[in-house]
Amino acid sequence: MDALVRLVRDEGARVLATLVRLTGSLELAEDATQDAIERALLTWPRDGVPDNPRAWLIVTAKRRAVDLIRREAQRPAKEALAMLPEDQVAPDTDLLSLIFTCCHPALSLDAQVALALRTLGGLATDEVARALLVPEPTMAKRLTRARQKIQNARIPYRVPPDADLPERLNGVAATVYLIFNKAYDDPQAAGLAGEAVRLARMLAGLMPDEPTALGLLALLLLQDSRRAARLDPSGPLVLLPDQDRSRWDRAAIREGVTILGTALRRSPVRPDRYAVQAAIAACHALAPTYAQTAWDAVISWYDVLLTVQDTPVVRLNRAAAVAERDGPSAGLALVARLSGLESYPWWHATRAELLSRLGDVPAARTAYCAALALELSAPQRSHLESRLAAL
């Protein structure tokens, strides 16, 4: 039964995408697809799964859409009937078009995230609300508003032209990565990590030649492979040096590293930022112990990352890697040179760690307190509190 629910949900996004193309309305397509899914879950366990589940769902959803159009009588019967003939089904193009609609830059990031989970991920509205820790009425309103903007402002349903594709694909990747990051440090939102991986997998399956799509999937798989060792529902956050590496998900690491290889081979002159971040994650994933990490390789990848994404946070992470290779004073010198990170708790925490390694306990204590004064998730906070107590 679980497999059936998964099958229906996986096919659901493609069926919905095709219905959006046929009806030109996201709202109508969602109603019709929902109806087809309910029928499938009702009849398939009894009659068996049809040979072509997707075709069955599309036919059923189309029939329902025609009913809905006729009932509302807002469109002439001719238009409703025009949908009846068999069309050349192109579910890949349809699904990709729908992804680009839901992650259109004219929609707010909050709306994009909500649509990605509801419309592409197939979660129910209350599930999306719970996952994002937002009251259900708020989420329902947000989704309605987003659908109305798509409809009334005519946000197009199509794969963007080549000239716009890199930028638009980056937008889609950013939305999926944002969903993943919401889960990264928050055990309450842990379910979102799986949803983000699923969306990244969908995107990589549809665009198997795009380094961004492959790099994103590789990055999420590699980061998510550490989830069990990193996040304990009740305990503090466990950072890389202290993680029990036997709890890492080896299958996810193998898959992530393989996909990363493909992403790097397909990369043009300018490397993709997600692929480069995945390469750094792979250096960690492949190290047998923290001490045996290939810091030279990590630092080189950070240098590459700086050519495509030069931000203070990237420089901070690079400095932490330099500290592991060249010692805490070398790292601290780099950390001290960064500006604009006063409100970023991990800048203070990194300073604190390096200061304590240098034996400057009072300065380390001040830095930990500065980090703890900022906004943190519960596991992050208890991690830093235990470091402070251990000084």
Next chain:
Amino acid sequence: MALYVALTYTDDVDWSRPGPEHAEEMREYNAFGQAAAAVIKGGHALYPTATATTVRVNGGKGGDVLTSDGPYAETKEALTGFYVLECADLDEAVALAARIPAAWNGAVEIRPVIVFGQ
């Protein structure tokens, strides 16, 4: 096709008597108007906000008419004009709006137009 209004928000320029410092911008607006003539279905430049009058009726329909001097909202960038554009979709409207000089001298807000009875 769909209709959009592109509202231009810029410095509160008096386009009825543009100074020499606005000559280049004026040329850019004219060039845009000519290049996009096929899709521009209407539009006007507006006198500056100093000429604006905001009207409210107090106490419901038929109540006291209150007028106040100035625009509805005092903002750093003011509504200085608008175009009505006919486009296939929002991407087309955005691409067009990006060619209006206000887009680099201020901002352009695009709003889809309701066509009643359709």
